[in-house]
Amino acid sequence: MTANRFAKTLKAPYYAVIFTNQRTGVDGEGYNATADRMVELAQTMPGFLGVESTRDETGLGITVSYWRDEQSIANWKANSEHTSARQSGNEKWYEHYELRVAKIERAYKGPR
C-alpha cells in the first residue's frame, strides 16, 4: 500500500533530480493539478525510472525523480509542457527551491 510511493531499488548507476522547495500559499488548486500532471507526463518520458515526493504541513516539499541518464533529464527539461509548468513555479508557486542533479552510485533498502 505504501510501497507505490517508493521508486524501485535499481541497479546503479542512474541519475536523480533532487528538488527541495518551499511553496508559497498561492494557487493550491492550480499547483496540485499541475504537479499531478507533471508526474503523469514524466512517466511517458524515455528514461524515466520513478519518483518519490512528500511535503509537510508548512509547505516544505522534497521530490526526487530518477532517470536513466543525463540525456533523459535534458529531454524532460526541454519538454514544452514541463517548461511552462516551471515558469509558473518560478512566477507564483515557489517561495524558494534548490535543485540538484546527482548520479546514484549505490542503493539499499530496508528494514533489514
Added chain:
Amino acid sequence: MTANRFAKTLKAPYYAVIFTNQRTGVDGEGYNATADRMVELAQTMPGFLGVESTRDETGLGITVSYWRDEQSIANWKANSEHTSARQSGNEKWYEHYELRVAKIERAYKGPR
C-alpha cells in the same frame, strides 16, 4: 525564515544521501527525539554540509543529507550512536525505506 530548512547551494561535486522512508505508527516520541539528536550529531561530523528533511501526514518522509566526500559518509555510518539509531530504525521505526548515495554534479536555486 524558511531558508534555514534548505542546505546551501554548494559548488559541485559533493555527495548526497537520499533517505526515503515510511514510518510505522510506533514510538513517535522516541523516534522524534532520536531524529533531532541525529541532526545535531551529524552537524559535528567532518564533511557534513547540510540536511533537508520533510514528512507528510501519512508518514512518508524524505531526508537528504549532504557530505563533502565518500569518506565523510563512511565516518558518519561508522559513528556508534548513529549505528544504534539505525538499528532502532530497522527494528521498529520504519515500515520501508530506500537509501541512495549519489554524487551531486550540479545545483541551481530559485525562483529565478
